[in-house]
Amino acid sequence: MDKKTICWLIVPIMILVGTALLVSCATPKTPIPALENTTWVLQSYGQPGNLKTVIGDAITTVFDNAKGQVTGFTGLNRYGGGYELKDDKLSIQRLMLTALSGSQPLIEQEAEFLKLLQAAESYQIEGDKLTITCGSQVLIFTKKPTTTTQSKSPPQFTKIDAPLTLDGTKPGTDIPQGSVVYHWANGITEVYGPNNKLIFVAKDSEAADIPHPTPPGSKAEPSPATYTYQVPSGTSIRNDVKEGNDIVTKMYLGNWLLGDRLILTIIKKAEDYKY
CATH class of the missing domain: 2.40.128.270 (Lipocalin)
Incomplete structure (x- = not known):
């Protein structure tokens, strides 16, 4: 076999080896599942x-x-x-x-x-x-499922922009100006004062019996309550009825929802809810 023939044999072999190397280099690693846009x-x-x-x-x-x-x-x-x-x-x-x-x-x-x-x-x-x-x-x-099923919604909240009143005339004392009322998707309502101190907790009587999250060792429980989903300015809180060892707190919603007088009853002391 002359040198010319050997050269012609070597060239195809080199091309094949080079092609194999290129294919090997071009083959990507196993793709990582998509993290993004989900x-x-x-x-x-x-x-x-x-x-x-x-x-x-x-x-x-x-x-x-x-x-x-x-x-x-x-x-x-x-x-x-x-x-x-x-x-x-x-x-x-x-x-x-x-x-x-x-x-x-x-x-x-x-x-x-x-x-x-x-x-x-x-x-x-x-x-x-x-x-x-x-x-x-x-x-x-x-x-998150790509269906019409919705995840829990963020809490709705109402900022109290004026001191609350009793029947629109007397100044309220339990919820001051600057307080925030939170309505959670699990049926829990919380009211925080301007200093971020919890004033009281209530549970929607129509909601499922979902325990309110509390720290380990806490004795706090959501109180049974009749609950309306929005608390506008003008609401008043009164701690004026005692039943046994419990204080019955009533929230009066005056002149709202077609003029009906709605009452939120909470059967627990606010002091029971300390975090």
């Missing part, structure tokens, strides 16, 4: 093996790859900020959020969630489950 709903968080379950309204996270922004709802506030992805590595920049308040357990849950989210290091998706690793702790989400 609404993720937090289910639990904390140390693996000792996870905490989310209380209150749904906590959500959405990664928008077009804007490079992560946004969502903490159960109390809307938040947003930047993020970066590299393979399964995830880093989140400082987050900004709105400034609504709530009960102490929800405030603490919000703070812990945001702290962990900003400490994100990596993520893993298995089916509809997203796990974000944040140092020694994790955030566990599930994908």
